[in-house]
Amino acid sequence: MANMRVLQPRRKGHFWTTESKLAFLFLLPATIYLLAFMIYPILNVIIMSTYQTSKMAKMLKFTGFTNYWNLFQRKDFWQVMLRSIYWTGLAVAVKTVFGMVIALLLNVKYTGRKVARTLIIIPWASSIPISSLLWTWVYHPEFGLLNYTLKVTGIWKNPPVWLGAPASAFFSVIWVDIWIGIPFMTLVFLAGMQSISQDLYEAAEVDGANALKRFIYVTLPGLRDVLLIATLLSTLWTFNDFNTIYIITEGGPANSTHILITYIYENTFHFLKWNYGAVMAVITFIILSIIAWIYSRVYFRRET
Amino acid sequence: MRSKLFLAVLAVFLFVPLMVAAEGKAAKEEAKVTFFWALYDGLTEEFRAEIEDDFNATYDDMKVEIVPIAWNLMYDKITTAVAGGAPPELCVIGTRWILDFMESDAIEAVTKYVSEKTINNIAPGAMEAKIGGELMGLPVAAGARILAYNADISDKAPKTMEELRQLAIKVTNPPDTYGLIMPGKKFTELTDFAYYLYAAGGDFFEMEPDGSYGKSAFNGPEGVKALEFMVQLATKDKVVQEGYLSLDRMNSHPVFYTGKVAYCFIGAWVESAYNQAGATFDLKYGQIPPFRGDDGKTLIITDSIALFKDAKNKEAAGKFLDFFYQDKYKAKFDELIGFPPVTISAGKLPQFQTPLYKTLIDAALRAKGWPLMAGFDEITAIIWDANVEAFLGKKTPKKALDDAAAKIDAMRGM
Numbered sequence: 009m010a011n012m013r014v015l016q017p018r019r020k021g022h023f024w025t026t027e028s029k030l031a032f033l034f035l036l037p038a039t040i041y042l043l044a045f046m047i048y049p050i051l052n053v054i055i056m057s058t059y060q061t062s063k064m065a066k067m068l069k070f071t072g073f074t075n076y077w078n079l080f081q082r083k084d085f086w087q088v089m090l091r092s093i094y095w096t097g098l099a100v101a102v103k104t105v106f107g108m109v110i111a112l113l114l115n116v117k118y119t120g121r122k123v124a125r126t127l128i129i130i131p132w133a134s135s136i137p138i139s140s141l142l143w144t145w146v147y148h149p150e151f152g153l154l155n156y157t158l159k160v161t162g163i164w165k166n167p168p169v170w171l172g173a174p175a176s177a178f179f180s181v182i183w184v185d186i187w188i189g190i191p192f193m194t195l196v197f198l199a200g201m202q203s204i205s206q207d208l209y210e211a212a213e214v215d216g217a218n219a220l221k222r223f224i225y226v227t228l229p230g231l232r233d234v235l236l237i238a239t240l241l242s243t244l245w246t247f248n249d250f251n252t253i254y255i256i257t258e259g260g261p262a263n264s265t266h267i268l269i270t271y272i273y274e275n276t277f278h279f280l281k282w283n284y285g286a287v288m289a290v291i292t293f294i295i296l297s298i299i300a301w302i303y304s305r306v307y308f309r310r311e312t
Numbered sequence: 313m314r315s316k317l318f319l320a321v322l323a324v325f326l327f328v329p330l331m332v333a334a335e336g337k338a339a340k341e342e343a344k345v346t347f348f349w350a351l352y353d354g355l356t357e358e359f360r361a362e363i364e365d366d367f368n369a370t371y372d373d374m375k376v377e378i379v380p381i382a383w384n385l386m387y388d389k390i391t392t393a394v395a396g397g398a399p400p401e402l403c404v405i406g407t408r409w410i411l412d413f414m415e416s417d418a419i420e421a422v423t424k425y426v427s428e429k430t431i432n433n434i435a436p437g438a439m440e441a442k443i444g445g446e447l448m449g450l451p452v453a454a455g456a457r458i459l460a461y462n463a464d465i466s467d468k469a470p471k472t473m474e475e476l477r478q479l480a481i482k483v484t485n486p487p488d489t490y491g492l493i494m495p496g497k498k499f500t501e502l503t504d505f506a507y508y509l510y511a512a513g514g515d516f517f518e519m520e521p522d523g524s525y526g527k528s529a530f531n532g533p534e535g536v537k538a539l540e541f542m543v544q545l546a547t548k549d550k551v552v553q554e555g556y557l558s559l560d561r562m563n564s565h566p567v568f569y570t571g572k573v574a575y576c577f578i579g580a581w582v583e584s585a586y587n588q589a590g591a592t593f594d595l596k597y598g599q600i601p602p603f604r605g606d607d608g609k610t611l612i613i614t615d616s617i618a619l620f621k622d623a624k625n626k627e628a629a630g631k632f633l634d635f636f637y638q639d640k641y642k643a644k645f646d647e648l649i650g651f652p653p654v655t656i657s658a659g660k661l662p663q664f665q666t667p668l669y670k671t672l673i674d675a676a677l678r679a680k681g682w683p684l685m686a687g688f689d690e691i692t693a694i695i696w697d698a699n700v701e702a703f704l705g706k707k708t709p710k711k712a713l714d715d716a717a718a719k720i721d722a723m724r725g726m
Binding site for chain 2: 062063064065066148149151169171172173177262263277278282
C-alpha cells in the first residue's frame with residue numbers, strides 16, 4: 009500500500025471540485041443528522057449542566073460549576089459511581105472468560121457444532137428488555153422457574169429471594185447482563201480463533217506444546233487485538249446497560265443496584281432534577297469518550 | 313452522467329421535505345387528539361379501541377389516538393413529553409402530580425374546553441384537582457382503598473390492625489398459605505406505608521395554620537408505629553407472601569389471586585382483576601382496619617385527566633372528553649377498572665349497586681388523599697427507601713424514618 013502511494017503522483021486537492029461537490033452532497037444528510045440528533049443534544053446537555061433548571065427542563069439561571077460541586081458532595085453519587093465501575097469491571101471480566109471458554113469449545117470439531125453455535129446466539133439475538141422481563145419472572149420468589157427448580161430438585165430447600173436483598177439483587181442483575189453479553193464475546197473470539205493459521209498450531213504441536221501451552225502461546229497472542237476490541241466494546245455497552253437494571257430492579261432494593269446510567273434516569277425523569285441529570289450525563293460522556301478513544305486507537309492501529 | 317446523478321440527489325432532497333409538508337397539511341385538516349391512556353388493571357384493549365373507533369367515526373374533522381401506557385411508566389412518559397415540548401393533548405395523571413405541572417405552567421383548566429354539561433355531571437367530592445377555584449384536571453378515577461380477603465382461608469374482616477396480625481399469624485402456613493400481601497419493592501406510589509400510617513392516625517406532613525404543608529410528620533409516633541408493625545409482620549411474624557422485598561404492587565397482587573393469601577389491602581380494581589385472573593375463591597371485602605384506639609383513616613386516590621397548554625388541538629380534546637364522559641363509555645370504563653363512578657349519572661346505574669361499591673363508598677367516608685404538593689414523587693422514593701432499609705434491618709424503623717424526614721425537610725428548605 010505504502011509503495012503504491014509513492015508511485016502515484018500527488019494530486020493537487022481542491023475543496024470544491026465537481027467530484028467533491030457530489031461527495032459533500034452525499035455527506036450532507038448524515039452531517040445534518042449528526043448535528044441535529046447528536047452534536048446539538050450533547051452541547052445542550054453540557055450547557056444544561058451549568059444551569060439551574062425548572063422541573064420541565066427550562067434553563068433558568070447560569071450557575072457555572074455549582075451543580076458539579078454539589079453533586080460531588082453527595083455520598084450517594086460516589087456510591088453509584090463506584091458501583092458502576094465495579095459492575096462494569098466484573099461483568100466484562102466474566103463475559104470475557106465465559107466467552108473465551110465457549111469459543112474454545114465451539115472451535116473444536118464435533119457433531120452438532122453448528123447447532124451449538126446457533127443456540128449460543130439466542131440471548132444476544134433476543135431483545136434486551138424482553139430478556140430482562142423474562143429473568144424478572146425467572147427470579148420471582150413465588151412463580152419463578154429458578155426457585156421452583158431449586159426446591160423441586162432438592163438442591164436448595166429454602167432458596168433466597170434473589171431480588172429482595174442488596175447483594176443477591178446485584179449479583180442476580182449482573183448475571184442477566186452477563187448472560188446477554190456472553191454470545192457477543194463468544195462470536196468475536198470464535199471469529200478471531202478461526203483466523204489463526206492452523207500451521208502455527210501444528211508447529212507448536214511438533215515442538216511438543218500441550219493444549220494449555222498452545223492456548224497461551226498461539227491462541228492468546230493471535231487474539232490480542234480481538235480481545236482488546238471486544239472487551240472495550242463490552243465495557244462501553246456494560247457501563248451503559250440501562251435496560252437490564254431498570255427493568256429487573258429499578259435500582260432497588262434501597263438503591264443497591266443503581267449504576268450511573270440508571271441514576272441519571274431516576275434523577276432526570278423521576279425527580280425532575282435535569283441539571284444533576286445533565287452533570288452525570290456529562291461525566292458519563294467523558295468516561296465513555298475516553299474508552300471510545302482507546303478503542304479507536306486500537307482499532308485503527310490494527311487496520312494499518 | 314455525473315450531472316444527472318447530482319440532479320437526482322438534489323431532487324430527492326427537494327421532494328422529501330415537500331412530501332413531509334404535504335403529509336403535514338393533510339394531517340392539519342383533521343384535528344388530532346393524542347391521549348395518554350393509563351393502563352389500569354381491568355382495562356381491555358378492545359375497550360380502548362372501541363372508544364377510539366367510535367369517536368373517529370362520529371367526527372369527520374377530528375381524530376383521537378389513544379396511546380396505552382403502563383401506570384408505572386406514565387410519570388416518566390408525560391414529563392419527558394412535556395419537557396421535550398411535545399405534550400399530548402390529554403393525559404391521565406395522578407392528581408398529586410398536578411402541582412408540578414402547574415408550577416411549570418404546563419397545564420390548563422379543563423373547564424375552558426369541556427362542556428358545562430360534562431362538568432356538572434361530575435360528583436363534587438371527586439374534584440380534588442380544583443386548585444385556586446380552577447379545575448385543573450377532570451376526575452377520571454377516585455377510589456378509597458379497602459381490604460379484600462379470601463374467605464376460604466379466613467372468613468373474618470378484622471376490626472383492628474392488631475386483630476389482623478393475629479388472624480394472619482393463625483392462617484400462615486408457608487408455602488401453602490400466607491396471611492397478608494405486602495409489596496416491598498419500590499413502586500410509583502407509596503401506598504402500603506400510607507395504609508399503615510393513616511391507620512395509625514398519622515400524616516405525612518404537619519399542617520401550617522395557613523393550610524400549607526410544614527415539616528415532615530411521617531416520622532412521628534404514628535409513622536414509627538406503622539413501620540414497626542410492617543417490619544414485625546414481614547420479618548418476625550413472616551406472615552406476608554414470600555419474597556415481598558422483590559415484589560411491587562403489580563407482581564405481588566397476582567399472588568393473592570392464586571388463592572394462597574388471606575388478606576390484601578387493595579383498590580377498587582380487585583374484582584375485575586380477580587375475574588381476569590380466573591380466581592375462584594370466595595372473595596369478600598372489608599375496611600382497612602385502624603390500629604386499636606387510633607382514629608385511623610384509609611387512603612383515597614384520585615386520578616385526573618389533564619389538558620396540556622402547549623398541545624395543538626385543545627378544542628378537539630375538550631370535545632373528546634365530552635364524548636368519553638357519556639355513560640356509554642365512562643360507566644363501562646369505571647366498571648372495567650372497578651372504581652366507583654365519578655359521574656353522577658353513572659353512579660345511579662344498577663351495576664354500581666354491589667357489595668364492592670358499597671364497601672368503597674363506606675371507605676371513602678373515612679378516607680384521605682395524598683399530600684397535594686410539588687415534588688412528591690421524590691419524597692415518595694425517599695420514604696420507600698427508608699421502608700426498605702427498615703425491612704432489611706439496616707436501620708431501626710425510627711432511625712430510617714428520621715433520616716428520611718431530615719433529608720426531605722432539607723430538600724424542601726425547612
